[in-house]
Amino acid sequence: MSEKELTAQIRQLRELQALIEEAQSEAEAIKDELKAYMGDSEELRAGEYKVTWKTVTSARIDTRALTKALPDVAAAFTRTSTVRRFAVA
Numbered sequence: 001m002s003e004k005e006l007t008a009q010i011r012q013l014r015e016l017q018a019l020i021e022e023a024q025s026e027a028e029a030i031k032d033e034l035k036a037y038m039g040d041s042e043e044l045r046a047g048e049y050k051v052t053w054k055t056v057t058s059a060r061i062d063t064r065a066l067t068k069a070l071p072d073v074a075a076a077f078t079r080t081s082t083v084r085r086f087a088v089a
Contacts, residue, residue: 010088017088 001009035053038044044051067074 014088 034044034051038051038053042052042054044053063074
């Protein structure tokens with residue numbers, strides 16, 4: 001692929017990413033409006049649509065606290081992973 005073609009593809013990628021970010025921002029704004037309308041209610045029905053906004057409780061390990069309190073245990077159960085991060089600047 002030539003440098004001109006690469007530049008064109010990168011430009012198109014950045015334009016598409018900007019469109020995605022704009023659409024996600026608009027979707028978040030709509031979600032916030034619906035949540036404000038729902039208040040404390042967990043379910044909303046509108047025509048054929050059902051919207052739910054339920055409280056979910058989860059338990060997670062506080063790795064910082066574990067590492068501080070029991071560094072040997074934390075080290076024994078720590079797993080390292082490697083990934084490649086793609087970015088366009």
